[in-house]
Amino acid sequence: MIREESQNKRAVKSASAGYDLVVVGGGLSGVCCAITAARKGLSVVLVQDRPVLGGNSSSEVRLWILGATSHMGNNNRWAREGGVVDEILIENMQRNPEGNPVIFDTVLLDKVYQEPNIKLLLNTVVYDLEKSDTDEISSVKCFCSQNSTEYILAANLFCDASGDGILGFIAGAAFRMGAENKEEFGEKFAPEKEYGELLGHSIYFYSKDTGKPVKYIAPSFALADITKIPRFKSFNAKEFGCKLWWLEFGGRMDTVHESENIKQELWKVVYGVWNYIKNSGEFPEAETMTLEWVGNIPGKRESRRFEGDYMLNQQDIVAQHQHDDAIGFGGWSIDLHPADGVFSNKPGCNQWHSKGIYQIPYRCLYSRNIKNLFLTGRIISASHVAFASSRVMATGAYLGQAVGMAAFIAKKNGLQPKELNEKEIMKSLQLELMKSGQHIPGMTLTDAADLVQSAAITASSEMNLQEIPFDFMKNLDISAGQMIPLQAGNVPSFSFKVASSEETTLQVELRISSKSGNFSPDELLEIQQIPVKIGTQVLSADFAAKLNENAYVYLCFRKNSAVKLGFSNTRITGVLSVFNSVNKAVSNFGRQKPTEDIGVDEFEFWCPQRRPEGHNIALKINPPLNPFIVEQLKNGIGRPVNQPNAWVSSITDQNPELSLKWKDQTSIKRIELCFDTDYDHPMESVLMTHPERTMPFCIRNYTITDGNGKELFVKKDNYQSINIIELPETLLTNELTLKFEHPSAEIPAALFAVRCYS
Numbered sequence: 001m002i003r004e005e006s007q008n009k010r011a012v013k014s015a016s017a018g019y020d021l022v023v024v025g026g027g028l029s030g031v032c033c034a035i036t037a038a039r040k041g042l043s044v045v046l047v048q049d050r051p052v053l054g055g056n057s058s059s060e061v062r063l064w065i066l067g068a069t070s071h072m073g074n075n076n077r078w079a080r081e082g083g084v085v086d087e088i089l090i091e092n093m094q095r096n097p098e099g100n101p102v103i104f105d106t107v108l109l110d111k112v113y114q115e116p117n118i119k120l121l122l123n124t125v126v127y128d129l130e131k132s133d134t135d136e137i138s139s140v141k142c143f144c145s146q147n148s149t150e151y152i153l154a155a156n157l158f159c160d161a162s163g164d165g166i167l168g169f170i171a172g173a174a175f176r177m178g179a180e181n182k183e184e185f186g187e188k189f190a191p192e193k194e195y196g197e198l199l200g201h202s203i204y205f206y207s208k209d210t211g212k213p214v215k216y217i218a219p220s221f222a223l224a225d226i227t228k229i230p231r232f233k234s235f236n237a238k239e240f241g242c243k244l245w246w247l248e249f250g251g252r253m254d255t256v257h258e259s260e261n262i263k264q265e266l267w268k269v270v271y272g273v274w275n276y277i278k279n280s281g282e283f284p285e286a287e288t289m290t291l292e293w294v295g296n297i298p299g300k301r302e303s304r305r306f307e308g309d310y311m312l313n314q315q316d317i318v319a320q321h322q323h324d325d326a327i328g329f330g331g332w333s334i335d336l337h338p339a340d341g342v343f344s345n346k347p348g349c350n351q352w353h354s355k356g357i358y359q360i361p362y363r364c365l366y367s368r369n370i371k372n373l374f375l376t377g378r379i380i381s382a383s384h385v386a387f388a389s390s391r392v393m394a395t396g397a398y399l400g401q402a403v404g405m406a407a408f409i410a411k412k413n414g415l416q417p418k419e420l421n422e423k424e425i426m427k428s429l430q431l432e433l434m435k436s437g438q439h440i441p442g443m444t445l446t447d448a449a450d451l452v453q454s455a456a457i458t459a460s461s462e463m464n465l466q467e468i469p470f471d472f473m474k475n476l477d478i479s480a481g482q483m484i485p486l487q488a489g490n491v492p493s494f495s496f497k498v499a500s501s502e503e504t505t506l507q508v509e510l511r512i513s514s515k516s517g518n519f520s521p522d523e524l525l526e527i528q529q530i531p532v533k534i535g536t537q538v539l540s541a542d543f544a545a546k547l548n549e550n551a552y553v554y555l556c557f558r559k560n561s562a563v564k565l566g567f568s569n570t571r572i573t574g575v576l577s578v579f580n581s582v583n584k585a586v587s588n589f590g591r592q593k594p595t596e597d598i599g600v601d602e603f604e605f606w607c608p609q610r611r612p613e614g615h616n617i618a619l620k621i622n623p624p625l626n627p628f629i630v631e632q633l634k635n636g637i638g639r640p641v642n643q644p645n646a647w648v649s650s651i652t653d654q655n656p657e658l659s660l661k662w663k664d665q666t667s668i669k670r671i672e673l674c675f676d677t678d679y680d681h682p683m684e685s686v687l688m689t690h691p692e693r694t695m696p697f698c699i700r701n702y703t704i705t706d707g708n709g710k711e712l713f714v715k716k717d718n719y720q721s722i723n724i725i726e727l728p729e730t731l732l733t734n735e736l737t738l739k740f741e742h743p744s745a746e747i748p749a750a751l752f753a754v755r756c757y758s
Contacts, residue, residue, distance in 0.1 A: 016152040019043045021407045023159045024126050027055025028393045029377035029400035030161030032084040036404025038117035045119040053108040059101040061299040062686050063242045067394025068331025069682035073583030074353045076331040077519035078639045078679040082437035085397035089683040094719050097690040104685050135371050157407050159374040164256050165304040173367040174307040179384035187314040187385045188599030196339020200250035201298035203266040207240045207289050214290045216278040223272025230345050237283040241687040246348035251339030255303045263298045308381030310363035317358045325426050326359035327402040329441050332392045351587035352600040356518035366417035374403045405432050437722050444636035451756040455660040459630040461650035466624030468616045470497050473564040479580035481556040482617040485627040485643045491543045495620045497566035499536040506530045507558040508541045521554040522603045550643045566618035573676045573697050573750035574644025577616050578606040611691045638674045638752045651748040660736040667758040671725040674753040675699050694719040699740050707735030
């Protein structure tokens with residue numbers, strides 16, 4: 001028993017500790033930053049002011065994680081972010097394909113708990129800090145409401161991943177709030193005052209059908225006059241969760257200090273909307289529905305943006321500028337919302353896409369005037385217009401990984417964040433990021449320590465792409481295209497099966513991207529008008545075009561309601577069908593066509609369909625293609641770009657395997673394998689359901705043996721992109737054999753990379 005009486009002021013319990021890196025903010029960017037740094041050996045403390053991790057992706061807000069893939073509604077093929085965020089999304093697919101946000105909370109928590117170098121402080125708020133100099137933080141002060149403890153956390157390096165930038169704000173880091181004018185960066189899409197300078201908050205709700213009548217009595221504060229919401233006539237009783245992203249408010253308020261007021265107004269809107277759905281009589285299907293959940297904190301979009309040594313801008317996104325210090329990429333649309341949100345007469349968002357993904361430079365990820373402060377998430381150094389694209393969670397998580405790795409490089413070399421810009425240091429950062437699975441557009445992984453680069457690689461087979469076999473017909477109701485990886489030179493001949501209900505003409509186009517590495521088929525190489533008879537027939541398309549470099553061409557079949565086109569059940573790594581269809585969720589109406597000069601491009605969207613759809617078009621190709629050679633495993637690019645960048649075995653090879661041979665006995669301790677987990681699938685973390693737990697291209701089962709046939713490692717039921725095998729003892733051998741099983745009877749075994757280290 002404890003009894004204590006005193007009239008003196010008591011101090012709360014206090015605990016002090018030192019770390020290599022303090023990460024403030026446990027959203028997705030902070031989590032990925034902390035995990036990345038911890039795996040490289042840094043001692044990390046992750047400070048989160050909420051009871052769960054994930055920020056806007058958590059069960060408290062329930063927004064799905066998206067980035068460059070944009071619901072598969074843009075032309076960014078194979079653009080899902082790699083590394084830790086990829087690992088998290090794949091893990092969530094395995095455990096939670098139904099998109100349950102509570103389960104996603106545990107996925108994140110589990111990932112953090114598995115890292116012994118991370119100290120996690122939940123329900124802990126940063127409120128003050130100490131400095132060793134005017135431009136250097138020495139420690140932060142935090143308070144945990146649940147254990148009534150003050151924490152004083154010292155470090156040489158700090159990362160602000162807090163969303164509102166609380167650490168940077170207290171430290172005196174230069175920041176901005178609101179929109180720049182058109183002149184500062186020459187951004188034609190910079191908004192006028194009428195549109196507003198800030199994006200607001202959103203609160204979502206979940207509903208469910210109980211199967212019996214449910215009465216609803218709205219609280220007194222619910223919005224009574226639903227006509228104040230201009231889009232009330234388009235309400236849908238079946239929509240819930242983050243499909244209600246447009247329930248937005250607060251863009252004309254202080255989105256930091258008035259956040260609680262914004263939340264209260266959003267509650268009025270949410271309960272008013274539900275009252276209208278339940279009690280207006282306009283939605284009879286809502287008779288048996290109940291309100292299951294309403295968010296208690298808003299999902300924030302925009303507040304402070306901090307200044308680094310460079311500010312990302314609109315032209316970086318649209319023109320896809322190259323940066324020597326690129327450490328990742330973005331690809332979400334430039335997505336601005338009217339400041340009046342749900343009460344605006346304007347569309348809820350204004351999305352304009354780039355023709356491809358764009359580089360993000362490292363100089364955006366640290367404060368220009370606080371020398372040991374990293375920035376990540378939505379607070380990075382970007383203009384308001386560029387922020388409209390870079391703000392989304394998967395992009396923020398990608399940048400968090402870059403900061404975590406930068407902290408490792410900084411500690412290793414005794415440097416401050418700014419000093420990593422020295423050329424050779426930057427190369428080492430980029431190398432470490434690419435080794436961890438982080439794709440950087442335009443860069444290849446060149447690692448002198450990789451023993452595979454000096455090995456001779458042979459394979460039991462390599463797929464020759466001479467046929468995508470025919471299985472069934474589909475109506476050509478929308479224009480369809482097949483992406484085909486070609487080598488420089490002549491374009492082969494293509495034959496395909498059609499069935500027609502009338503004599504007609506089928507327009508077949510050969511397209512290519514005008515920019516190397518992009519997947520917008522905006523350059524028309526050739527058009528053929530092919531006569532079609534009534535009935536089933538095989539047709540051919542022969543083109544005179546020649547390619548200057550390896551690239552994907554698009555064999556496009558323009559829609560024709562009289563025609564059915566042959567498709568296949570066979571799926572192959574780096575081979576994909578696309579369709580000139582509409583995806584309203586990301587403002588894709590088949591073609592992007594700005595009505596005025598706002599500094600964005602006009603082009604068509606050719607996007608894949610989600611599985612179980614998305615079948616390849618059945619083709620015969622003459623002469624056959626050979627884009628899947630084993631030497632691709634050495635080329636340092638771990639996803640399709642201008643070519644598949646993968647070794648793919650023949651589907652008829654019953655026992656596909658690779659052999660690595662060295663001239664001399666070689667010491668091997670670590671083996672890394674990079675598998676195909678379909679970087680084109682966005683893997684939305686909540687709300688949406690997915691057709692499979694494991695990506696269909698991913699090799700599940702494999703065995704590694706040495707030159708004597710001794711088993712070194714056996715893996716069953718793999719589902720992750722990157723497998724790292726640490727051998728119990730250093731192996732001395734001149735040969736390794738990797739034996740694989742095909743993922744399925746219709747999908748051949750494929751591998752992007754194999755690396756070995758002593």
